[in-house]
Amino acid sequence: MTTTAISAEPVVIELGDDYADIRESVRRICADFPGSYWRNLDEKQGYPSEFVAALTDAGYLGALIPEEYGGSGLPLRAASVILEEIHASGCNAGACHAQMYIMGTLLRHGSEEQKRKYLPDIASGRLRLQAFGVTEPTTGSDTTQIRTRAERVGDTYVINGQKVWTSRALYSDLMLLLARTTPADQVKRKTDGISVFLVDLREARGNGVDIRPIRAMINHNTTEVFIENLVVPAENLIGEEGKGFRYILDGMNAERILCASEAIGDARWFIRTASAYANERVVFGRPIGQNQGIQFPIARAYAETRAAEMMVRKAAARFQAGADCGEDANIAKLLASEAAWHAAEACMQTHGGFGYAAEYDVERKWRECRVMQIAPISSNLILSYIGQHVLGMPRSF
């Protein structure tokens, strides 16, 4: 009989303990951007220019860009740690995660010429690539039904259509745009005939592109983009014409892992804030945290966060190893967004009426955290992925 040696040193994974140097450095940057900074932006629906500049200067926005193009060439887990710490510090990484995953499509599928032209400037912060135009007024979850149309005319494409919820389009130099190059009724598979374009918004605004802000529940600088006879050079097509849906899909696992990391960061912020308040607030002559009705929801959210965080690490590790990580990335996103929401609810309830006071930041973080169950993919669509692709049940739509 053979025996397998069991290491005397168990692998202990603690919440928020890997990449300690990066975490510490991100926390230091975030300390300069306290709640008042975000509350002020929230009120004005402003863009966090100073915060984005600070992270860019520290090299964090180019974390995933390979060194040969001027970035830091870090693994996905490092990027996920950066975003987690930003959210755990009470800040918001909307502008940062977008740049990290949008850039991935250019990195994986762009030509060498496109990469040399754009990536070094994105890494240095001279160019912002933070807008991704996928969703349309009539098309959300079912991306294949997009109506924005790009037609080849000589060495250009002429694009017409409309996008909605295109976040940061007013603050980004470049936008990745998804459009149909072959009508849906002329393709074999509905995922065929969709292409990705890199649109230079500096030239396009007023020349075929009109961007209007949407007043939303959270400050995400989100917009509607109206596109009328926009002329884009054919050299701005990413990869091959008609294969764009696939390009977008393979960036989605990275996106889910990064968003899940932000949710873990939010959950940590809510749990820390709720526990502190529960210890300090005295009602009926004792700290409210002494009541199980207050203590248990916080404890449960903590347990859920620990479990979700292990899935995030597993998904990131499989992504990095080049293994299929669809199941893990989806589960990580589902569990992390739910853990964060339960932590948000516990934190809100713990604060009683003060949870509604803007200066506590609880209501802002609570609003911000809720969107993770809807965008970039809703929980139902993840459950249908698990039902169909993991458990082999019939497609539900």
Ligand SMILES: Cc1cc2nc3c(=O)[nH]c(=O)nc-3n(C[C@H](O)[C@H](O)[C@H](O)COP(=O)(O)OP(=O)(O)OC[C@H]3O[C@@H](n4cnc5c(N)ncnc54)[C@H](O)[C@@H]3O)c2cc1C
């Ligand atoms: C703050 C914010 C920022 C955003 N930023 C961007 C961005 O930068 N770029 C971009 O392209 N988009 C962006 N979006 C859009 C986002 O990706 C979509 O809202 C999301 O994909 C869902 O699409 P939808 O809103 O059209 O919902 P729909 O597709 O209309 O679905 C509505 C509801 O029905 C459910 N549903 C639909 N079909 C099924 C089914 N078969 N089974 C079960 N349930 C189903 C969905 O899960 C959802 O809960 C953003 C959205 C928000 C709120």
